[in-house]
Amino acid sequence: MRVAIFSPLPPQRSGIAHYTAELLPLLSGEHEIDLYTDCVQPHSPVVPSVNVFDAHDFVWRRKRTPYERVIYQLGNATCHDYMWPYLAHYPGHIVLHDGHVHHSRARSLLSQKRCDTYRAEFALSHSDCPTDVAELGVQGLLGNLTYFWPMLGVPMTVSHSVSVHNSRLAEELQLHYPNSHITTIRMGVTDPTSALDNSTRNSTRDGLGFSSKHVVFAAYGGLTPEKRIPQILRAVERLKQTTPLIRLLLVGNPATHYDARADARALGIEHLVTFTGYIADADLPQYLAAADVYLCLRWPSTGETSASMIRCFAMGKPVITTDLVL
Secondary structure: OEEEEEOOOOOOOOHHHHHHHHHHHHHHOOOEEEEEEOOOOOOOOOOOOOEEEEHHHHHHHHHHOOOOEEEEEEOOOHHHHHHHHHHHHOOOEEEEOOOOOHHHHHHHHHHOOOHHHHHHHHHHHOOOOOHHHHHHHHOOOOHHHHHHOOOOHHHHHHOOEEEEOOHHHHHHHHHHOOOOOEEEOOOOOOOHHHHOOOOHHHHHHHHHOOOOOOEEEEEEOOEOHHHOHHHHHHHHHHHOOOOOOEEEEEEOOEOOOOOHHHHHHHOOOHHHEEEEEOOOHHHHHHHHHOOOEEEEOOOOOOOOOOHHHHHHHHOOOOEEEOOOOO
């Protein structure tokens, strides 16, 4: 089957980019894959049989040799902005990684001064909502209230079919979009333990300055307030009196709108916290091995299935997560 896939690729710092890179070798053995990114730039090697093109090449390549399937790996991040015109004009199958795209879509449209398009897409998605809410969005005043309005009208309405990674999100979407064909597929990620040997844990802990007696709690991914980093830091500050060997490992990019290091410094625990910055996908298993307890506390949730949490489960150690059951 001849298939076009729209997705970011590493080294773009996106979980979906990593997910696609893991998926391509499995697909390319049975299908002819053309992958379309936002631009042809240096990227991590993909399997030789997969062609990588600038998205602008899709229209003429499709016209010359039509595709049997077009797949869009869609998430709530700026690295997916480029695919919106294509998914609307050339509908296909959408793998929806987040049950909410309001943040990224608003940022994209409003930064281009396309306020009327934002209003129209908001109205399509939330026809029962007062128009004043969209005006608050135009003025940048919604903040975390955007979580009440996912703005999924365009992808859910135009797509031929949609897949998500958990049944709870599928049921919620089906309720709101009864005419959409929605399926649940498993979130397949590489087992991180397959990349480890018996010495990895100790060597990584040594390199990070942890002894065998330290109890290392760890969180992975962007260091944003949504990952509950402020709450984690406050918890460490309280526990240090009774558990002096506690350490915190924060693996991921610092956020532009929140300074976790400054927060740790203000709490007087900077010496207990190790910040790694961005870690390449291939190196992540060793940082998983270094920890004793994993913190997967994202809230609010957009209905996503966390690949990093699945990797934590695969390590066979305790995982602390937020109870999202209402």
